[in-house]
Amino acid sequence: MSVRAELIAVGTEMLEIGRRDTNSEWLTERLSRLGIAVRARSVVEDDVATIAQAVRAALQRSGLVLVTGGLGPTEDDRTRGALADALGRPLERDPEKLAALERFFSRRGLPLRKKQADRPRGSAWIPNPVGTAPGIAWEEGEVRLFALPGVPAEMRAMFEGGVEPRLSHIAGPRAASTLKIVGQGEGQVDALLADLYDAPGLTATILSGDAGLELHLRADGADARAALERLTDEARRRLGGDVFGRDDDTLAGVVGRLLEDRGQTLATAESCTAGLIAAAVTEVPGSSAWFRGGLVVYGNELKTELAGVDAAILASEGAVSAPVAEQLAEGARTRCGADFGLGVTGIAGPGGGTAGKPVGLVHLALADAAGVVGWRLSKMGERAQVRRRTVTEALDRLRRHLLAARA
Amino acid sequence: MSVRAELIAVGTEMLEIGRRDTNSEWLTERLSRLGIAVRARSVVEDDVATIAQAVRAALQRSGLVLVTGGLGPTEDDRTRGALADALGRPLERDPEKLAALERFFSRRGLPLRKKQADRPRGSAWIPNPVGTAPGIAWEEGEVRLFALPGVPAEMRAMFEGGVEPRLSHIAGPRAASTLKIVGQGEGQVDALLADLYDAPGLTATILSGDAGLELHLRADGADARAALERLTDEARRRLGGDVFGRDDDTLAGVVGRLLEDRGQTLATAESCTAGLIAAAVTEVPGSSAWFRGGLVVYGNELKTELAGVDAAILASEGAVSAPVAEQLAEGARTRCGADFGLGVTGIAGPGGGTAGKPVGLVHLALADAAGVVGWRLSKMGERAQVRRRTVTEALDRLRRHLLAARA
Numbered sequence A, B: 001m002s003v004r005a006e007l008i009a010v011g012t013e014m015l016e017i018g019r020r021d022t023n024s025e026w027l028t029e030r031l032s033r034l035g036i037a038v039r040a041r042s043v044v045e046d047d048v049a050t051i052a053q054a055v056r057a058a059l060q061r062s063g064l065v066l067v068t069g070g071l072g073p074t075e076d077d078r079t080r081g082a083l084a085d086a087l088g089r090p091l092e093r094d095p096e097k098l099a100a101l102e103r104f105f106s107r108r109g110l111p112l113r114k115k116q117a118d119r120p121r122g123s124a125w126i127p128n129p130v131g132t133a134p135g136i137a138w139e140e141g142e143v144r145l146f147a148l149p150g151v152p153a154e155m156r157a158m159f160e161g162g163v164e165p166r167l168s169h170i171a172g173p174r175a176a177s178t179l180k181i182v183g184q185g186e187g188q189v190d191a192l193l194a195d196l197y198d199a200p201g202l203t204a205t206i207l208s209g210d211a212g213l214e215l216h217l218r219a220d221g222a223d224a225r226a227a228l229e230r231l232t233d234e235a236r237r238r239l240g241g242d243v244f245g246r247d248d249d250t251l252a253g254v255v256g257r258l259l260e261d262r263g264q265t266l267a268t269a270e271s272c273t274a275g276l277i278a279a280a281v282t283e284v285p286g287s288s289a290w291f292r293g294g295l296v297v298y299g300n301e302l303k304t305e306l307a308g309v310d311a312a313i314l315a316s317e318g319a320v321s322a323p324v325a326e327q328l329a330e331g332a333r334t335r336c337g338a339d340f341g342l343g344v345t346g347i348a349g350p351g352g353g354t355a356g357k358p359v360g361l362v363h364l365a366l367a368d369a370a371g372v373v374g375w376r377l378s379k380m381g382e383r384a385q386v387r388r389r390t391v392t393e394a395l396d397r398l399r400r401h402l403l404a405a406r407a
Helices: A022-033 A049-060 A079-087 A095-107 A152-170 A186-197 A223-243 A252-260 A276-281 A300-305 A312-319 A322-335 A385-406 B022-033 B049-061 B081-085 B095-109 B150-169 B185-199 B224-242 B250-263 B276-281 B300-305 B311-317 B322-335 B383-406
Strands: A004-010 A035-042 A064-068 A090-095 A116-118 A124-126 A135-139 A143-148 A176-181 A202-209 A212-220 A243-246 A266-270 A289-295 A340-347 A360-369 A371-378 B004-010 B035-045 B064-068 B091-093 B117-119 B123-124 B136-142 B143-149 B174-181 B202-207 B211-219 B243-246 B266-270 B293-298 B340-346 B360-367 B371-378
Touching: A004 A022, A004 A049, A004 B081, A022 A035, A022 A064, A022 A152, A022 A212, A035 A049, A035 B049, A035 B360, A049 A064, A049 A079, A049 A143, A049 B035, A049 B049, A064 A152, A064 B276, A079 A135, A079 A143, A079 B243, A079 B360, A095 A186, A124 A152, A135 A152, A143 A152, A143 A243, A143 B049, A176 A223, A186 A202, A186 A212, A212 A223, A223 A243, A243 A252, A252 A276, A252 A385, A266 A276, A266 A322, A276 A385, A276 B276, A289 A322, A300 A312, A312 A322, A312 B211, A322 A340, A322 A360, A322 A371, A322 B322, A340 A385, A371 A385, B004 B022, B004 B049, B004 B091, B022 B035, B022 B064, B022 B150, B035 B049, B049 B064, B049 B081, B064 B150, B081 B091, B081 B117, B081 B136, B081 B143, B117 B136, B123 B143, B123 B150, B123 B211, B143 B150, B174 B224, B185 B202, B185 B211, B185 B224, B224 B243, B250 B276, B250 B383, B266 B276, B266 B322, B276 B293, B276 B383, B293 B322, B300 B311, B311 B322, B322 B360, B322 B371, B340 B383, B360 B383
Parallel strands: A004 A035, A004 A064, A064 A143, A266 A289, A266 A340, B004 B035, B004 B064, B064 B143, B266 B293, B266 B340
Antiparallel strands: A035 B035, A090 A116, A124 A135, A135 A143, A176 A212, A176 A243, A202 A212, A289 B293, A340 A360, A360 A371, B091 B117, B123 B136, B136 B143, B174 B211, B174 B243, B202 B211, B340 B360, B360 B371
């Protein structure tokens, strides 16, 4: 029987309407990859007694407890004291940590809050590579308790650097992988694959988002790894080119690898997405090797002045039209000196739609030295969704083009 | 002091990756409308001891506990037994309810599961207008416990028909507002304001993110609205120009209103943020009235070719330097035909840093017809954070410039 985990998120603000505990969502996925299931999850207000009670109850039931939030410098950061209460150990100030924090804050001319150097006696620090609040680790026999800050980027970096390495040896015989899919709906994927995972020890979860679908596959049991590989291989075979990657792959990262392998470069000219494609590809570290830059041509005159779109065609066809998208793609390619140009123009809404050109209409084009190819898309959803889904589709069209050219 | 609530969702399936407890999100909003704050929320697996422990802890702390899920007819529906354990009352089969269920199931030719007629001694039924599983109500003195099925449509109908009417008389007067802040850290804001909300009936939560800080203020009690206004006004006074908005305001939206009021326009030339500023401003519907477009000058040659940065200065000062940022700002302004130009160049990491120009170094500049001003920034965090924090700072510098010019 493998270890089971409980997650406790601390923060009154997360109990307000409209707030989600995204840290626990992320941790659930990361623990699942290690073969560790979550048996309970809670969000509690910034109150020492409530936090301590939740931690105590979790420690009684489960061998692994992760607490997020409440480690900052302010009055309402109360996790440190609550952990001390729950563990029955006094809170102690670590002189070495205090000195390090003093150096950090005085260099920046900021006031120091000494409480960040406090931890329950017998616990250890978890280093924070991206912020000031250190985490706290407690390990005693078969029980492990880790407290991490609530800021997602800090929490994630510290989980990967300071918690995950301590968990690998307790992970159960369980294997998990994720296929990243674009071009099919949730129902289509399920209909194609349902017979594959309808077997003991196999689980599948399909998650749908603006960046495509994620198919989370999991196998439990003695031959988990082999069973997972069989399942994954067959799912890939059935889904074909709609699978763009696995696990941590992103569409922009996959496109970047394809371009880098060929020694080719990309540029963009964006109207409705207005920089989102450029921003998505430059999320990939090292993208300067294959991304040249782009034009954000939001105003119509800029489509002509910056990207060289023919003013007469702009006037006769309208800004949201196939020829404008094509000229944007070609303008991006030539003016930015790239091998490929992506051009996008569309109506993201909520205003601006007409009967002939409704909200959600997007024209997309891809240019290279051989010519231009275009697509007319109809995207569902509100403004932000239309824009994000257009980014996904643009990158996926480029991906398929690069794969077809390679084949 | 108004009643505070706790929510417990029962169901192992909700602890899987990618699943959200939407029942609790809905209940949080409905309770908030009644002036009832949620102080803790949890999701627990289908296990009698775990459910019972969660219910017991919640009953000790709070006057109102809502449990959803685990009331169905199958083996893994275990809420009834857990409630009996938590309340210390035996589970009793209600002959009237059993007879009603028997009639219902026999009419439909379905097998009856008698356990749906069980409830803890002393509790009452909550009718289910849209399904078979009845809910359970327990009221004793100042303590109220309600258990509802997990199927959202049933849960919602039963909350509205059977729970809400029993809560209206305990609902307290409550008012809430949020101040949006940029330019100060969490600790600084707390030090400035702590004495203000250190009073009975007032609550403050500071939420930190890459787009600035949110200060959530709440007042409970008879004169909640007036108390909240006093608190909010004084907090605004002390924070001064660092408050950029309230409630649903975004920094880009505020900048857009200031530009639109003056009939002026903006353009961008971005290197390290590579389109993120343009994407952020165009999230605002109607931004085409004040945003012209931008240049994403990721490759160095593009800084010269598209934005007109002097190649000699680029070579001598390096791409990440104050003069390059200034020329980018001026290039954005003139080449895109805008009143204001924002220029950004920096090292987002993880690679590319040197001793003299470390990761996180960003040069930002703002140009208008009168000239150019620049800032040298040092941003903490990983690649995505450095980029998002730079977007926030760029928009905030522009906001302050527009406010100063107006004053």
